[in-house]
Amino acid sequence: MRHVGWVAGGAAAVLVAAGAITYAVADGDDSGMRAPAADSADAGFARDMAVHHQQAVEMSYIVRDRTKNTEVRRLAYDIAQTQANQRGMLLGWLDLWELPKVSADPPMTWMGMGDMASGKDGSLMPGMATNTEMKRLGTLDGKQAEVFYLQLMTDHHKGGIHMAEGCVDKCTVGVEKRLAQGMVASQQSELDLMADLLDQRGAKPRD
Structure with missing residues (x-):
C-alpha cells in the first residue's frame, strides 16, 4: 500500500506543477513568446527529456523495493519525485504548444545527434539503461x-546533464x-552524492 501511496502522491504533484507552469506560460509570464x-x-x-526522466522514475521505484537502506531509498524517492514533477512540466508545455509528444525524428535530433543517439537493446539516448540492465x-x-x-x-544523470546543457544553449x-539550468545543478549535486555512496560500498561509477 505504501508503494501505491507514493505513486499517487507523485502523480498529484505532477498535476499541480504542470498546471502551474502551464498557466504561467499561457498568461504571458515568458515575455509573450x-x-x-x-x-x-x-x-x-x-519530448526527449520526458522519456529520459520516465526511465529514471522507473529505476528509482525498482530499487526502492529491492533494498532497505535508508540513504539509497531516500535518494531514489527524491529522484522519482523530482523527475516525475519535471516530466509533468515538459509534457504540459507540449500540450500548451499543441505539439506532438512523439516525433518521427530520432531522439536528440534537436542537438544534432539524431544519427548517434539511439543505442541498442532499448537504450534510446545517451545514459539510458538498456532493457537487459533494467531487467x-x-x-x-x-x-x-x-x-x-x-x-x-x-x-543516466550524465546523459541528462548533457541534454539539459544543450537546452540551456x-x-x-x-x-x-x-x-x-536547474536540472544541471541538481543532477550534478546528486552525481557527487552517488559517487560517495558508491565509494562507501567499495564500488565506482562505470567507465
Whole structure:
C-alpha cells in the first residue's frame, strides 16, 4: 500500500506543477513568446527529456523495493519525485504548444545527434539503461541492487546533464531554459552524492 501511496502522491504533484507552469506560460509570464515550432530545440528537449526522466522514475521505484537502506531509498524517492514533477512540466508545455509528444525524428535530433543517439537493446539516448540492465536491476537485492542502481543512475544523470546543457544553449523559451539550468545543478549535486555512496560500498561509477 505504501508503494501505491507514493505513486499517487507523485502523480498529484505532477498535476499541480504542470498546471502551474502551464498557466504561467499561457498568461504571458515568458515575455509573450510564441509557441515554438515542432522541430525546435524547445520541443525536442521537452519530448526527449520526458522519456529520459520516465526511465529514471522507473529505476528509482525498482530499487526502492529491492533494498532497505535508508540513504539509497531516500535518494531514489527524491529522484522519482523530482523527475516525475519535471516530466509533468515538459509534457504540459507540449500540450500548451499543441505539439506532438512523439516525433518521427530520432531522439536528440534537436542537438544534432539524431544519427548517434539511439543505442541498442532499448537504450534510446545517451545514459539510458538498456532493457537487459533494467531487467537485471529487478533481480538484485540489497547491496548489489544499490550499487547497480547508483551506477545506472550515474550514467543516466550524465546523459541528462548533457541534454539539459544543450537546452540551456539552444532553447528559446525562458522558463524552459531555467528548468534546464536547474536540472544541471541538481543532477550534478546528486552525481557527487552517488559517487560517495558508491565509494562507501567499495564500488565506482562505470567507465
